Amino acid sequence: MRLHNKFAKFLTIIIVSIGLVGCNEYKKVDMIVHNATIYSVDDGMNTFEAMAINDGRIVELGPENQILNKYSSDQKIDAQKNFIYPGFIDAHSHFLGYGLTRNQVDLIGTQSFSEVLDRIDQYIQNNPNQNWIIGRGWDQNDWEIKEYPTNEVLNTRFPNKHIIMKRVDGHAMLVSNSVIELADISNLTQVPGGEILKIDGLLSGLLIDEAMTLVERIIPEPSVEHKTTCLVRAENDCFQVGLTSVCDAGLKVSEIELINQLHENGRLKMRVYAMYSADPILSKNLGSFGIKTERLNAKSVKVYCDGALGSRGAFLLETYSDDSLKEGSLITGSDSLRKWAELCLKDSFQLCVHCIGDAANRITLDVMGQVLGETNDRRWRIEHAQVVNQTDQQKFASFNVIPSMQPSHATSDMYWAEERLGAERIKNAYTLKSLLNQNGMIALGTDFPVESIDPLNTFYSAVVRKDKSKLPGWRLQP
Ligand SMILES: [Zn+2]
DSSP states (O other): OHHHHHHHHHHHHHHHHHHHHHHHTSEEOSEEEESSEEEOOOTTOOEESEEEEETTEEEEEEOHHHHHHHEEOSOEEEOTTOEEOOOEEEEEEOHHHHHHHTTSEEOTTOOSHHHHHHHHHHHHHHSTTOSEEEEEEEOGGGSSSOSOOOSHHHHHHSTTSEEEEEETTSSEEEEOHHHHHHTTOOTTOOOTTEEEEEETTEEEEEEEEGGGHHHHTTSOOOOHHHHHHHHHHHHHHHHHTTEEEEEEEEEOHHHHHHHHHHHHTTSOOOEEEEEEEOOHHHHHOGGGOOEEOSSEEEEEEEEEOBOOTTTTOSOOSSOBTTBTTOOOOBSSOHHHHHHHHHHHHHTTOEEEEEEOSHHHHHHHHHHHHHHHOSSOOOOOEEEEOOBOOHHHHTHHHHTTOEEEEOHHHHHHHTTTHHHHHHHHHGGGBSOHHHHHHHHTOOEEOOOTTSSOSOHHHHHHHHHHOOOSSSOOOSSOOO
16 A cells, blocks of 8 residues: 555656646747638648747747647737738839828829819818828729819919829829929920820810829929838838738839838838839949849839820720720830840849830830840739730740739729720730739739738739629639
């Protein structure tokens, strides 16, 4: 009996010891997230319930019990079955532009021109000392009267302000007469690649594509401090929706340098892939530009070949179905495009060309093909690739060109795109799947602030081709 007791005591000591050793084996980490659906994007596209994080890196992903039994942490987050995704990358956005817009008059979602006027009113009340009133986001396609507005009411209601209201796509603007005067625009002014709208021979205040440059060059440049504030604000918004990297599709040299400085002094953390806006200053010695750090990669040039579909600036092979006099605006023709392509090839820059219309896509694909040849690994891109004629689609594969597309453009434009293009040509528009199949790769983005910054909208539009309405999927591709 005594022996038996002794044995029991010995056994207890062993069990307690094992228990203690077991406790010691918990690995301490900075954070544990559990009770979640975590998309790992590993080779098998597996999802997991929990993860352990240390020094800013994921140490392990696994089932709930596996992680909770192996790790301990002072910071344990119960995700309550929510979804967790890896950081998103937006392949085409306007990061600084979005930040600037956040401090301007927000015209997104306006249902009428009078709502535009009300929002301007409100903004002026909140910023009474500001003389330049800039806004963005109206879309006449969302209004009951789907016609371009004129500036008459702007002139009478806000006589002492310089008003500039950009369309949602950034390819058209309505400006007040005071701006027209400052910009020296008259009835006779003409701008290649742009249009200055007139009604009964009088300027209406509406400028399209390159005509906007007459106004853009007289707008006082925002200060470096203001741009900094806007970048930080944009970063904050982007982090909220899970974006950890953004491509900025067109920045000035000084703006790219500012982002680099803000990375260096720790004010900005967002990883940025920055495209230099095509500018004569670059063409003199492109090779002397370019920055590559852990958070900034600037080694590409952005060129606009044409305008946008909504403002009938997209350059089409045949005239618009809802305006037989228009075929759109060619902003950069093939000669000039070829010069940029040759410069980029020589100095190993990536060339990214904005092409919406089928004519713009054809011109750019042909120039890229002539300059690159068939076998190349330059990863040149066509931004938007929105309307691509059937005969041109295989050129993406032939010349190894990446289509950089925005699925939410399809679901925003679905209400009016067919009016612009007609029943036949619409079949060549927003063909994400066909273009994905060319090289087996596609770059997806939002083009924010043209669309909302939320990358989940992009996936939703890409997969089911719906917006938030209850409408069935639009032109789903097999
Ligand atoms: Zn863009």
